[in-house]
Amino acid sequence: MAAHLLGAEGLHLEYPTRVVFDSLTLGVEEGDRIGIVGRNGDGKSSLLGMLAGRIEPQAGRVTRRNGVRFGVLSQGDDLEDGYTVGHSIVGDRPEHEWAGDPAVRDVIGGLVSDIPWQAKVDELSGGQRRRVALAALLVGDWDLIALDEPTNHLDVEGIAWLAEHLKRRWAANSGGLLVITHDRWFLDEVCTETWEVHDGIVEPFEGGYAAYVLQRVERDRIAAAAESKRQNLLRKELAWLRRGAPARTSKPKFRIDAANQLIADVPPVRNPLELQRLAVARLGKDVVDLEDVSVSFGDREVLRDVTWRIAPGERTGILGANGAGKSTLLGLVCGTVTPTSGRVKRGKTVRIGLLDQQFSQLADIRGDRVREVLARTRATFTIDGKEHTPAQLLERLGFAREHLSARVDDLSGGQKRRLQLLLLLLGEPNVIVLDEPTNDVDADMLAAVEDLLDSWPGTLIVVSHDRYLLERVTDQQYAIVDGRLRHVPGGVDEYLRLRSEQRSTPAKDRPDVARANPTPTNETISGAERRALQKELSAIERRLEKLAKTIESVHHEMAEHDPSDYEGLQQHTDRLRGLEAEVEELEESWLELSEQLG
Incomplete structure (x- = not known):
């Protein structure tokens, strides 16, 4: 039976305007990895604050098992402005001590390798400061960790690193994790249980985000929930999860047959051919063409030799590390950045709408009431063949009626x-x-936005560190690597692999373009050569099968390994990397041989 880490009994929390929780009882056991979800303002951070002892409830109590070490990352931080980055993370520990600790090195490499070690905390950007606070927490030795929005300010690589770190931080059935996040990929990857905070209660669900959606739809069906709009939206989300990411829904242990019956007749979330037809009708064949474009700021070349012909109806996600040039690329598309060389050509009918991070579209209407803004807009908007007024559309996006009077x-x-x-x-x-x-x-809210974009017939370009959103609303991904734009058919996984290779290969040895090795065509292969190639291909397939079993065995050993034995874990990690590198090499050889065989 799992050991108890923390418990809460009869918690009551209220603010002058409302009761947040009343008589709330819950517990955290060893081995729990709990994701906390819910609408903004429903009490997720308040719940974490009470469990961590940072918010005092008006009634009830929170208890911890004796000796439990509890580390917390809240939305603010406790860093001292005058300290250096290094001191904030490792304190006064001598360098030989922390530098010789593989666990500390891993955290530093995963989160702050690009931040100067001697920089003062008050010189950092908000994003850098957040990463230092997260690193300072993770180098500690904790039985239970609570994280409030840890993926904010992390890029795709950082989020992938954090997920991997949390999965192998403790041995199976030990340690505990509580995490508030809107990152649905992260929830699926890390969490074994989901708590939904709503209407003053905390409702538990087994599994990560995909499992939570399945159970929530089933819960609503059984309860004959009145909120049919939200249920229909979740059904569509569920249809995508089942079609686009079946592996995620295979993780939960509970029966999902009843939930799957709900979506048996739900069509695919998008009709790409129909959307492309409508896009061509609205746009013509020319959208935006970037031809051999480079952009430099002073001596720094941000983008080089970029050629990208954007098609009508194209739905593209752009990946890249912070500072790689994603915003510069968007500026080229929108016309706010002028290329240093090359040219940008726009179709005559192109009308670009930009949703930026600074809310610049709202600057001129800051003092207006929402209903006044809506009154000036067009009368109706069509979604899925049905007319919607702006007020109905806003309601679909989660606005309550009282918000219409707000400035x-x-x-x-x-x-x-x-x-x-x-x-x-x-x-x-x-x-x-x-x-x-x-x-x-x-x-x-993200599900509602994705639902609207599903039926929008135009060209869509998305820059985001939210992996789930990228996979959900775009049909292809490009990445900016070494200032160049390249198509990544394997999506985020391929991009992460490219970045890993980039870090492990010195810049002087990296090819600017993929090496093209000429291979004999199948017309030039004799019978004997063909048999030899097929024999080699079979040998590679057998070796790949054997490697897959070995990798699975190493993962199992790591899960059972003592988490405090960092050297042992590092040996497992090094072995795993070697095996994965061999797999990659063999897959390349397999592809080359397959091409030769035709």
Whole structure:
């Protein structure tokens, strides 16, 4: 039986305007990896604050098992402005001590390798400061960790590193994790249980995000929930999870047959051919062409030799590390950045709508009430063949009626993001560019945004560190690597592999373009050569099969390994990397041989 780490009994929390929780009882056991979800403002951070002892409830109590070490990352930080980055993370420990600790080195390499070690905390950007606070927490030795929005300010690589770190931080059935996040990929990757905070209660679900959606739809069906709009939206989300990411829904142990019956007749979330036909009708064949474009700022070349012909109806996600040039690329598309060389050509009918991170679209209407803004917009908007008024569209995006009387400047960050998106859609662009659209938006809201974009017939370009959103709303991904734009058919996984190779290969040895080794065509292969190639191919397939079993065995050993034995874990990690490198090499050889055989 799992050992108890923390318990809460009869918690009551209220603020002058409302009761947040009443008589709340829950517990955390060894081995729990709990994701906390819910609408913004429903009490997720308050719950974490009470469990961590940072918020005092009006009634009830929180108890911890004797000796439990509890580390907390809240949305603010406790860093001292005058300290250096190094001191903030490792304190006064001598360098030989922390530098010789593989666990500390891993955290530093994963989160802050690009931040100067001697920089003062008050010189850092908000994002850098957040990463230092997270690193300072993770180098500690904790039985239980609580993280409030840890993926904010992390790029795709950083999020992937954090997920991997948390999965192998403790041995199976030991340690505990509580995490608030809107990153649905992260929830699926790390969490074994989901707590939904809503209506003053905490409702537990087994599994990560995909499992939570399945159970929530089934819960609503059994309860014959009145909120049919939200259920229909979740059904569509569920249809995508089942079709686009079947591996995720294979993880839960519970029966999902009843939930799957709900979506048996749900069509695919998008009809790409119909959307492309409508896009061509609205745009013509020319959208935006970037031809051999380079951009430099002073001596620094940000983008080089970029050629990208954007097609009508194209739905593309752009990946890249912080500072790689993603915003510069968007500026080229939108016309706000001028290339240093090359040319940008736009179709005559192109109308670009940009959702940026600064809410610039709302600057001129900050003092207006939301209903006044809506009154000036077009009368109706069509979604899935049905007419919607702006007010109905805003309601679909999660606005309550009382928000219509609020001034734009008084809205929360999430509400501003929704209004910004609404005004963007009502402006009837035929090209939409979204720059980090998930900031300040909860998971339910993201599902509503994705639902709207599913039926939008135009060209869509998305820059985001939210892996789930990218995979959900775009059909292909490009990455900026070494200043060049390259197609990544394998999506985020391929991009992460490229970045890993880039870090392990010295710049002087990296090819600017993929090496092309000429291989004999199948017309030039004799019978004997063909038999030899087939024999080699079979040998590679057998070796790959054997390697897959070995890798699985190493993963199992790591899960059972004593988490305090860092050297042993590092040996397992090094062995795993060697095996994975061999797999990659063999797969390359397999592809080459397959091409030769034709």
